[in-house]
Amino acid sequence: MERFYITTPIYYPNAEPHIGHAYTTIYADTLARYHRLKGDDTFFLTGTDEHGQKLQRAAEKRGIHPKELVDEMAEKYKYYWSLMDISYDRFIRTTDPDHEELVKEAVTRIYRKGLIYKASYAGHYCVDCEKFYSPGEYLEIDGKPYCPIHRKPLEWLEEETYYFKLSEFEDYLKKVLEDHVYPRSYAHEVLRKIEKEGLKDVSIARPKERVWWGIPLPFDPDYTIYVWFDALLNYLTGIKYREDPETFNKYWPVAHHVIGKDILWFHTAIWFSMLRALDIDPPRKVIxxxxxxxxxLKIGKSAGNVVPIDYLVERYRGSDGIRYVLMRLFNPSKDVDYTQELFDSIYNSELADTYGNLVRRVGVLVKKKLGGRASSETIDAELEQAIHKAYEKYQESLDSYEVSPAIEAVMEMLRVANAYINREKPWEKNDPSRDLYSLLETVRAASIMLYPVTPRASTRLAEAFGYTIERLDDAQPVKGREYTVNEAPILFKKIV
Ligand SMILES: [Zn+2]
Structure with missing residues (x-):
């Protein structure tokens, strides 16, 4: 049996999730559902990154303890992921006791290896980024340093801190990066940065007096572990690295981390080095x-261009519509521009017309012409071929992490079926059994292949047409099946 382990980044819950979080999370969910449909032993991890100064300050502002704040926010994430039908196996929170234990153990092991040392640091610091900026990285406004992301003045900070010896891992990273990042161009981006700037050691702790909301550094209680160092280790906690080596060894070799390009450096240069320091191989792929x-602008709270999930669910009447459109547009290499017109037009032309309208016509005809029952010992060759072609292209695409071309393959098959019904006019025939059976096989195949993207519509169609969705293999056409169509559903109502 094949296995598959997939993760999203754990999100920083300083605000509710929006369409940008949904974009990443639905993609990971689609791959998880695809692998389950193939019969793979699959584990899907998502969650929230709950420590650090930003949350500490947000809680202080509201006069509550940070734990109260993150408890509230974690519930919001879970609520929105249930609205979006996200089928995670664990929702991890970095305040979970098993995670805190793992982080302490991991940092102690790395320290004992001599890969963590104490030294002083001074520099310009952004509280919101929780990051020091060096000259050339920050903006200068009126001769003063400003955060390039938040566009507010940087604070001058001088402190003793603990460093992780990232510089030790240059040769290692050069050897492994290319094979473990998809698309490869991103690995090249990281390699160019290493080539240009070299690898500098990174601070992994904050003085407790400034940042107390975090996991204490086990070998120096005056310090709190830096939020990034803590957060990355969630990928190990999620599959029980500490308590259950068997589970860990089962899933780690097939680990896939889905990330946005803004956190590439942390998930490659830093994360791969941390893993190496713990004698753990890199993940199979960072996607x-x-x-x-x-x-x-990138969608986010600070850019003021957030599209709320509630709004999308209402506009597209449930999760399927927005899941479909986001995956149809999903692009590893190019930014995708949200416009309501574009989203509406994809929803209407592909889901409502090409797919939904065909399903409705086939259902109505089977009921009217065949009394709701259809079977045939032969299938139209053109449709049979269209199904096989889609099935191959679909698998080939998803096996290489490409969702949009997989969906396009299914749409292409459905376009062939639409042309077929218009040309054959089964409503004019005395016995259109073979035509309608061939069309039923096509929409059944579509519903199975689209199940990872539009699980609700696929389930609804299967119920209406009297079959079940269990395995991807079943998408291939068969002869002599008995259909009992009890309803001609309207899967997607058009947006006007
Ligand atoms: Zn900043």
């Missing part, structure tokens, strides 16, 4: 995607 943008 990187470009941004979803709105009015030219």
């Amino acid at each position: 990187v995607h470009a941004f979803l943008i709105n009015r030219g």
Whole structure:
């Protein structure tokens, strides 16, 4: 049996999730559902990254303890993921006790290997990024340093801290990066940065007096572990690295991390080095995607261009419509521009017309012409071929992490079926059994292949046409099946 382990980044819950989080999470969910449909032993991890100064300050502002704040936010994430039909196996929170234990153990092991040391640091610091900026990285406004992301003044900070010896791992990274990043161009981006700037050691702790909301550094209680170092280790906690080596060894070799391109450096240079320091191989793949943008900017709270999930669910009447459109547009290399017109037009032309309308016509005809029962010992060769072609292209695409071409393959098959019904006019025939059976086989195949993207519509169609969705293999056409069509559903109502 094949196995598959997939993760999303754990999100920083300083605000509710929006369309940008959904873009990443639905993609991971689609791959998880695809692998389950193939029969693979699959584990899907998502969650929230709950420590750090930003959350500490947000809680202080509201006069509550940070734990209260993150408890509230974690519930919101879970709520929105249930609205979006995200089928995670574990929702991890970095405040979970098993995670905190793992982080302490991991940092101690790396320290004992001599890969963590204490030294002082001074520099310009952004509280919101929780990051030091060096000259050349920050903006200068009126001669003063500003955060390039938040566009607010940087604070001057001088402190003793603990460093992780990232510089030790240069040769290692050069050897492994290319094979473990998809698309490869992102690995080249990281390699160019290493080539240009070299690998500098990174601070992995913060003085407790400034940042107390985090996991204490086990070998120096005056310090809190830096939020990034803590967060990355969630990928090990999720599959029980500490308590259950068997589970860990089962899933780690097939680990896939889905990330946006803005966190590429942390998930490659830093994460691969941390793993190496723990004698753990890199994940099978870090799958990187470009941004979803709105009015030219990456969607986010600070850019003020957020599209809320509630709004999308209402507009597209449930999760399927928005899941479909986001996956249809999903692009690892190019930014995708959100516009309502574009989203509506994809929803209407592909889901409502090409797919939904065909299903409705086939259902109505089977009921009217065949009394709701259809079977045939032969299938139209053109449709049979269209199904096989789609099935191959679909698998080939998803096996190489490409969702949009997989969906396009199914749509192409459905376009062939639409042309077929218009040309054959089964409503004019005395016995259109063979035509309608061939069309039923086509829409059944579509519903199975689209199940990872539009699980609700696929389930609804299967119930209406009297079959079940169990395995991807079943998408291939067969002869002599008995259909009992009890309803001609309208799967997607058009947006006007
Ligand atoms: Zn900043």
